[in-house]
Amino acid sequence: MNMSISQIKKQARTSLKGQWGVAVLLTFILFLLTTILPSLVEIIISGGFTNWSSQTQIPIAADILNIVITIALIPLSTSAYWFYLTLSRLEGPQISQVFAIYKDGRTSFKVIGASILVAIFVFLWSLLLIIPGIIKSLSYSQTFFLLRDHPEFTVLEAITESKNRMKGYKWKFFLMNLSFIGWGILCVITLGIGILWLAPYIATSMATFYNELIYTNDDTDNEENDL
Numbered sequence: 001m002n003m004s005i006s007q008i009k010k011q012a013r014t015s016l017k018g019q020w021g022v023a024v025l026l027t028f029i030l031f032l033l034t035t036i037l038p039s040l041v042e043i044i045i046s047g048g049f050t051n052w053s054s055q056t057q058i059p060i061a062a063d064i065l066n067i068v069i070t071i072a073l074i075p076l077s078t079s080a081y082w083f084y085l086t087l088s089r090l091e092g093p094q095i096s097q098v099f100a101i102y103k104d105g106r107t108s109f110k111v112i113g114a115s116i117l118v119a120i121f122v123f124l125w126s127l128l129l130i131i132p133g134i135i136k137s138l139s140y141s142q143t144f145f146l147l148r149d150h151p152e153f154t155v156l157e158a159i160t161e162s163k164n165r166m167k168g169y170k171w172k173f174f175l176m177n178l179s180f181i182g183w184g185i186l187c188v189i190t191l192g193i194g195i196l197w198l199a200p201y202i203a204t205s206m207a208t209f210y211n212e213l214i215y216t217n218d219d220t221d222n223e224e225n226d227l
Helices: 005-016 020-045 049-054 060-072 074-088 095-103 105-126 130-139 143-149 155-165 170-178 181-189 195-214
Strands: none
Touching: 005 074, 005 170, 005 195, 020 049, 020 060, 020 074, 020 095, 020 195, 060 074, 074 095, 074 105, 074 143, 074 195, 095 105, 105 130, 105 143, 105 155, 130 170, 143 155, 143 195, 170 195, 181 195
16 A cells, blocks of 8 residues: 555554653653763763863763764664554554663674664765765665564665665655654754654654555565656
């Protein structure tokens, strides 16, 4: 079934019914780990809040440690996307499952490698012009969902599969992301508090997009041209 963007978003909202509490809590936890934690590291390495607030340059040690933290949190961020994939399939996910990814070292390193490789590919395409970079980022957007459903895939296989399955769907995926701009403006008005609800809405919509249009879409069945 080729669902419209409005149908995808409506189904995402339906999936979130009764799950908003756990989704908002997960978003808040991720915010603490990805935003507050690096700031705390900078404050500690700088010798306290007073020194940190008055310094004009971040210590190199803080920069290095924050890079390490960022890389270490990639599996957690990926697992959070998988949480919403499970939610969209009405399988009742638990927050503890998000952290369980660290029990599987092979998967953790695989998603770190995938994240770095996708970033490199998008960067190289962006060197040509910004538009090719955007198009390729859309092409590779399903990589992590595919790694969830196909753990046997290598990183390159998942990236290639995402590129193939997104043929004919990149424009719709782009428009779907664009449709959240209004909600983003409301988040600004609420001083960012609204992001606690918007982030789960967007993530569940992306998971629903994958479920309905990409998951069952074998690349050999899609003969449409690229965007």
